[in-house]
Amino acid sequence: MDQYLQLCQTILANGAVKDDRTGTGTKSIFGYQMRFDLTKGFPLLTTKRTAMRLIVSELLWFLKGDTNVRTLIAENNHIWDEWAFEKWVKSENYNGPDMTDFGLRAAQDEAFQQIVDEQMTIFRERILSDDEFAKSYGDLGPVYGRQWRSWPSADGSSIDQLKNVINSLKNNPDSRRHIVTAWNPSEVDQMALPPCHTFFQFYVADNKLSCQLYQRSADVFLGVPFNIASYALLTHLIARECNLEVGEFVHTLGDAHIYSNHMDQVNEQLTREPRDLPTLTISSEKESIFELVTSDISIEGYNPHPRIKAPIAV
Structure with missing residues (x-):
């Protein structure tokens, strides 16, 4: 994973200081590419422990076209909770402690972090136990799974981009149209978070499947290690579905940034x-990738350095 560490070093050395939507501030570069040969091992970061179980359950959630955090919370996966929680605490039905800018405030105030944790626990329990609450506040809008599996078309029907790509790979592997996009301009404003990993394309050569991802916005410390592993896994899964071997994962980044409150963590990792x-x-045991559950996917020989904690910018 030298490519990832080089990305971190490049941003620290050459990044522009920028403001951002979250109010946290970043160091940022624009336009960067990494390549991972998937035949040489699975690109899961080893300079800090990265939770493969969370990566797997999130990707399977995407593949099934799901957009509600209830499914993830039931699997003890909380990587999307903050965005659903934000929807709840901004609603008229929320009557708890003031949660304005809860992410930034919690990072700076341990006492407030405890209050956020208490409210988050209440939120998660209600998502799991209350169907109407989960429907209202657990759904993130038309995010990745919806766009991949049920893109709304002009005639009122929907397009299963992923199934179409699989069919195309099987029947016309030399096509240059093996593309799935999550960026739907007509629905971006309805999403809890507009897609960061926006567009991916598959390529077949010598019976090997490669994937290139374009990521418009890349949280390099927290998000990018997940994105690398997730799309490497996606490449393996689609290759399995199409009876192909794996080739490369090519990761192209637009705005690649390190948040100002992640600098110490990045330097420790380096x-x-x-x-x-x-x-x-x-x-x-499962014939199709669409039948897989989290326990069907595992890694062997993973011996990373310890985890490094950092706050998420919401």
Whole structure:
């Protein structure tokens, strides 16, 4: 994962200081590309522990076209909770403590962090136990899963982009149209978070499947390690579905940034030596990738450095 560490070093050395939507501030560069040969191991970051179980359950959530955090919370996956929680605390039905700018305030105030944690626990419990509450506040709008599997067309029907790409890969592998996009301009304003990983394309050569992702916005410390592993896994899954081997994952970044409150964590990570990459195992018991559950996918030989905590910018 030297490519990832080089990205961090490049931003620290050459990044422009910029304001951002969250009010946190970043160091940022524009236009950067990394390439990962998937035949040489699974690109899961080793300079800090990265939770593969969360990556797997999120990707399967996308593949099933789901957009409600209830599914993820039931699997103890909380990476989307803040955006659903924000929807609740900004609503007229919320009557708890003031949660204005809760992400920034919690990062600076341990006592307030405890209050946020208490309200988040209440929120998660209601999402799991109350169908109407989950419907109102658990749904994130037409985010990735909806666009991948049920893109709304002009005639009122929907387009399953992922199934179409799989069929295209099987029947016309040399096509240059193996594309899935999550960026739907007509629905961006309805999404809890507009897609950061916006567009991906597959390519077949020598019976190997490669994938290139364009990511418009890249949180380099927290998000990018997840994105690398998620799209590497997606490439493996689509290759399996199409009876192909894996080739490369190519990661093209637009605005690649390190948040100002992640600088110490990045510098700590840069002191660590990368370790050998793990290998990916996918159960052969399920015929289709759309039947897989989280426990069907695992990694072996993962020996990372310890986790490094950092606040998420909401």
